[in-house]
Amino acid sequence: MNRMLAERVLPQGEARKATRRPGRNVTVNLAESPLGWLRARSLISARQLDAGEKLRADWEQAGYGPKVTMEWGQPARDKASRRAPPPLHPTVRQTAARRRVDSAMKAVGTGLTDLLWRLVCAGEGMSEVEAALDWPRSSARIVLCIALDRLADHYRIR
Numbered sequence: 001m002n003r004m005l006a007e008r009v010l011p012q013g014e015a016r017k018a019t020r021r022p023g024r025n026v027t028v029n030l031a032e033s034p035l036g037w038l039r040a041r042s043l044i045s046a047r048q049l050d051a052g053e054k055l056r057a058d059w060e061q062a063g064y065g066p067k068v069t070m071e072w073g074q075p076a077r078d079k080a081s082r083r084a085p086p087p088l089h090p091t092v093r094q095t096a097a098r099r100r101v102d103s104a105m106k107a108v109g110t111g112l113t114d115l116l117w118r119l120v121c122a123g124e125g126m127s128e129v130e131a132a133l134d135w136p137r138s139s140a141r142i143v144l145c146i147a148l149d150r151l152a153d154h155y156r157i158r
């Protein structure tokens with residue numbers, strides 16, 4: 001497992017702010033996914049983690065993530081031909097991964113795809129997802145478990 005350790009200060013509560021004592025420092029692993037964090041605390045099952053990681057792998061293979069803006073594989077062109085290169089065709093593997101992501105999202109259902117995309121694919125934390133979707137605190141975990149169970153059923157993970 002990749003580890004990118006960093007020191008973070010825990011947010012201070014109202015009682016801590018009144019005493020003016022500094023918050024506690026903790027070491028966090030920045031490379032840990034939100035699903036890995038939830039599994040480490042037994043908030044999701046191994047089956048749910050496997051389903052989420054499979055979706056994440058398909059999403060990355062499909063090329064939906066951020067891309068490099070420079071095409072380093074193309075040879076330098078002279079100034080006379082400043083046309084844009086023809087669009088690249090996605091590879092067969094990338095196209096198959098896109099189909100798998102689309103069918104998985106369709107199997108999960110329209111109401112749950114935004115949560116799955118944000119948490120599993122984009123790697124947002126639970127609090128960020130709840131704030132973005134305007135959900136009550138601690139509600140995303142329950143909905144995530146339902147979505148991951150449907151996803152595991154789709155992938156036939158036992």
